[in-house]
Amino acid sequence: xxxxxxxxxxxxxxxxxxxxxxxxxxxxxxxxxxxxxxxxxxxxxxxxxxxxxxxxxxxxxxxxxxxxxxxxxxxxxxxxxxxxxxxxxxxxxxxxxxxxxxxxxxxxxxxxxxxxxxxxxxxxxxxxxxxxxxxxxxxxxxxxxxxxxxxxxxxxxxxxxxxxxxxxxxxxxxxxxxxxxxxxxxxxxxxxxxxxxxxxxxxxxxxxxxxxxxxxxxxxxxxxxxxxxxxxxxxxxxxxxxxxxxxxxxxxxxxxxxxxxxxxxxxxxxxxxxxxxxxxxxxxxxxxxxxxxxxxxxxxxxxxxxxxxxxxxxxxxxxxxxxxxxxxxxxxxxxxxxxxxxxxxxxxxxxxxxxxxxxxxxxxxxxxxxxxxxxxxxxxxx
Amino acid sequence: xxxxxxxxxxxxxxxxxxxxxxxxxxxxxxxxxxxxxxxxxxxxxxxxxxxxxxxxxxxxxxxxxxxxxxxxxxxxxxxxxxxxxxxxxxxxxxxxxxxxxxxxxxxxxxxxxxxxxxxxxxxxxxxxxxxxxxxxxxxxxxxxxxxxxxxxxxxxxxxxxxxxxxxxxxxxxxxxxxxxxxxxxxxxxxxxxxxxxxxxxxxxxxxxxxxxxxxxxxxxxxxxxxxxxxxxxxxxxxxxxxxxxxxxxxxxxxxxxxxxxxxxxxxxxxxxxxxxxxxxxxxxxxxxxxxxxxxxxxxxxxxxxxxxxxxxxxxxxxxxxxxxxxxxxxxxxxxxxxxxxxxxxxxxxxxxxxxxxxxxxxxxxxxxxxxxxxxxxxxxxx
Numbered sequence: 001x002x003x004x005x006x007x008x009x010x011x012x013x014x015x016x017x018x019x020x021x022x023x024x025x026x027x028x029x030x031x032x033x034x035x036x037x038x039x040x041x042x043x044x045x046x047x048x049x050x051x052x053x054x055x056x057x058x059x060x061x062x063x064x065x066x067x068x069x070x071x072x073x074x075x076x077x078x079x080x081x082x083x084x085x086x087x088x089x090x091x092x093x094x095x096x097x098x099x100x101x102x103x104x105x106x107x108x109x110x111x112x113x114x115x116x117x118x119x120x121x122x123x124x125x126x127x128x129x130x131x132x133x134x135x136x137x138x139x140x141x142x143x144x145x146x147x148x149x150x151x152x153x154x155x156x157x158x159x160x161x162x163x164x165x166x167x168x169x170x171x172x173x174x175x176x177x178x179x180x181x182x183x184x185x186x187x188x189x190x191x192x193x194x195x196x197x198x199x200x201x202x203x204x205x206x207x208x209x210x211x212x213x214x215x216x217x218x219x220x221x222x223x224x225x226x227x228x229x230x231x232x233x234x235x236x237x238x239x240x241x242x243x244x245x246x247x248x249x250x251x252x253x254x255x256x257x258x259x260x261x262x263x264x265x266x267x268x269x270x271x272x273x274x275x276x277x278x279x280x281x282x283x284x285x286x287x288x289x290x291x292x293x294x295x296x297x298x299x300x301x302x303x304x305x306x307x308x309x310x311x312x313x314x315x316x317x318x319x320x321x322x323x324x325x326x327x328x329x330x331x332x333x334x335x336x337x338x339x340x341x342x343x344x345x346x347x348x349x350x351x352x353x354x355x356x357x358x359x360x361x362x363x364x365x366x367x368x369x370x371x372x373x374x375x376x377x378x379x380x381x382x
Numbered sequence: 383x384x385x386x387x388x389x390x391x392x393x394x395x396x397x398x399x400x401x402x403x404x405x406x407x408x409x410x411x412x413x414x415x416x417x418x419x420x421x422x423x424x425x426x427x428x429x430x431x432x433x434x435x436x437x438x439x440x441x442x443x444x445x446x447x448x449x450x451x452x453x454x455x456x457x458x459x460x461x462x463x464x465x466x467x468x469x470x471x472x473x474x475x476x477x478x479x480x481x482x483x484x485x486x487x488x489x490x491x492x493x494x495x496x497x498x499x500x501x502x503x504x505x506x507x508x509x510x511x512x513x514x515x516x517x518x519x520x521x522x523x524x525x526x527x528x529x530x531x532x533x534x535x536x537x538x539x540x541x542x543x544x545x546x547x548x549x550x551x552x553x554x555x556x557x558x559x560x561x562x563x564x565x566x567x568x569x570x571x572x573x574x575x576x577x578x579x580x581x582x583x584x585x586x587x588x589x590x591x592x593x594x595x596x597x598x599x600x601x602x603x604x605x606x607x608x609x610x611x612x613x614x615x616x617x618x619x620x621x622x623x624x625x626x627x628x629x630x631x632x633x634x635x636x637x638x639x640x641x642x643x644x645x646x647x648x649x650x651x652x653x654x655x656x657x658x659x660x661x662x663x664x665x666x667x668x669x670x671x672x673x674x675x676x677x678x679x680x681x682x683x684x685x686x687x688x689x690x691x692x693x694x695x696x697x698x699x700x701x702x703x704x705x706x707x708x709x710x711x712x713x714x715x716x717x718x719x720x721x722x723x724x725x726x727x728x729x730x731x732x733x734x735x736x737x738x739x740x741x742x743x744x745x746x747x748x749x750x751x752x753x754x755x756x757x758x759x760x761x762x763x764x
Contacts, residue, residue, distance in 0.1 A: 043566035050570045160545035172716030181700035184425035188432045192725040216595045318563035334554030335565050343574035
């Protein structure tokens with residue numbers, strides 16, 4: 001009965017999309033059961049190892065009981081690619097799709113077109129570029145993420161990666177497990193972070209947290225963004241605003257990418273821009289893999305122009321076995337992990353639950369969570 | 383001629399040691415040529431890769447020309463062990479021995495006894511526990527290090543290791559180079575540093591720098607030392623003094639060792655003390671390997687009681703191929719590297735040169751550099 005009622009209402013809304021667009025569908029759950037689909041990574045044997053490991057398929061953000069007790073249907077899978085995938089089966093009739101940057105379900109214009117009942121796309125984490133946001137906006141959908149849920153997690157991870165590259169940690173670790181001992185082979189390019197010039201491309205939530213954490217390291221801190229940081233905070237951090245990205249970049253010993261992937265930042269670091277960086281520059285990118293030209297990074301790491309590259313984002317994800325960043329010299333890459341710490345999972349699981357609750361009640365989400373609000377794209381994506 | 387004169391003078395001083403002891407030999411270079419021996423690690427093909435790579439055998443701290451232009455003899459080697467080693471050949475007639483913690487020449491009581499001409503032991507870096515300090519004091523020698531030369535280097539490295547353990551970085555990196563992608567296998571025990579309790583055993587120069595760098599991470603910071611930090615600094619850092627080590631340790635999620643190796647700290651972390659730590663504790667030790675009971679660490683890492691162990695110090699060094707820390711689970715070890723960054727090398731090379739210059743001129747060293755001053759042990763070693 002719940003399902004029938006729901007289908008009835010949604011069909012009405014769904015069929016009106018093309019007529020209403022660019023006007024938005026109003027986002028509130030009509031009464032009745034919703035079909036909610038979550039796409040997460042599988043934990044398998046690791047699920048049982050930590051009761052707070054909420055972000056995996058097996059724990060499904062810890063909201064199954066809560067959803068089902070209200071009569072909603074909750075389908076969770078990690079099977080997201082291709083016409084026979086589990087996700088694909090549910091595209092035609094799901095109402096809410098929960099995805100995550102760590103195991104991204106690519107929500108293309110074509111999928112959106114076929115998702116006649118879809119109203120709401122929630123990102124468990126931060127970064128919704130795996131969704132075709134323009135298509136979502138045109139279809140009058142709402143896209144929201146748990147803004148702030150893992151910004152501390154990512155900023156901490158960036159500082160780790162800066163130090164891993166500056167210290168040349170990886171070859172040292174490899175020596176140990178290979179039974180070797182050659183201090184010189186590490187030391188000839190191990191440095192202090194102190195005194196180096198660090199620039200962040202983007203000084204939003206994560207960039208600011210990184211700069212605050214860098215402050216006691218006595219670096220020369222630079223940042224480029226559309227907007228200047230609040231003067232009091234800028235003064236506290238001691239970071240210098242650089243209006244022109246291409247003026248800032250060649251000054252940097254270390255560059256950290258902290259900008260969302262948009263049409264403006266896709267391929268931002270191409271062969272030409274990389275060629276203008278300092279020889280021996282270190283780059284940390286936990287933002288998105290597609291901000292870099294994949295092959296240009298490989299070439300610059302191979303030539304030594306980039307002396308170290310570390311990050312947890314790839315294009316695409318999961319990175320295929322033959323992704324060249326796995327095998328280029330002087331990298332310190334990991335799978336997409338920085339924002340999915342246990343602490344981060346607890347926060348984004350709570351944030352998703354909160355937004356679902358508001359959705360069922362017809363209430364607004366926290367304003368900063370919206371990426372597309374009832375058909376209108378957030379300003380940074382315009 | 384220089385050598386003959388020197389031998390003459392030194393023989394006089396040398397022969398007086400046993401008579402004078404425990405009275406000290408007065409430390410100033412008598413006129414004439416000195417035989418100075420340096421024991422460093424070899425860089426081989428890496429020497430040519432960086433003009434500032436001063437700490438290796440090939441560059442010899444960059445002081446050869448300066449020493450030889452004054453008529454001194456300067457012999458440098460990495461061959462330090464056993465009766466047929468290069469170092470051993472020069473023990474009977476060297477005046478000054480320069481060593482380093484990164485490739486420690488073990489200066490035993492027996493070697494000191496045979497070094498009849500020895501006056502001065504200089505450590506290029508910090509940490510002189512590879513020298514039998516009591517024997518050196520009894521022989522009326524002076525032992526000095528370049529205090530402060532690499533404290534920033536080591537503190538930065540410690541913060542890197544804390545994050546590497548908290549984030550479970552190493553398995554992520556291994557997945558990448560092995561062609562794998564399993565976010566769950568990393569995430570189930572990856573955490574934020576924020577909110578965790580971090581305790582440092584020792585809050586001297588390095589410990590304080592670490593605490594300052596930890597401050598923006600919003601941790602619960604504890605420290606144990608003989609002395610309280612200056613109240614203004616303590617207040618700025620927000621770290622809490624713990625008078626009783628064994629009261630502090632069980633509170634810590636993360637323990638960092640920042641104490642010199644002395645008779646009091648040797649084997650400090652034995653089986654019993656480790657058993658009282660929090661299950662899942664993370665330990666960072668860039669201080670000295672012998673502060674830990676080697677096998678107790680292996681056992682606790684194997685059982686999971688210690689969830690992660692990272693450091694760059696071993697007992698002995700170089701670590702033999704079969705050192706069990708190379709193969710225990712959840713470690714992030716490297717060779718002894720944290721204090722020998724290029725920046726650190728520039729500073730400790732300059733510090734050694736400065737002390738040699740003062741020695742030739744009969745001037746005092748900076749007070750904080752002395753470990754043994756003309757037969758008297760510095761207070762922390764008493």
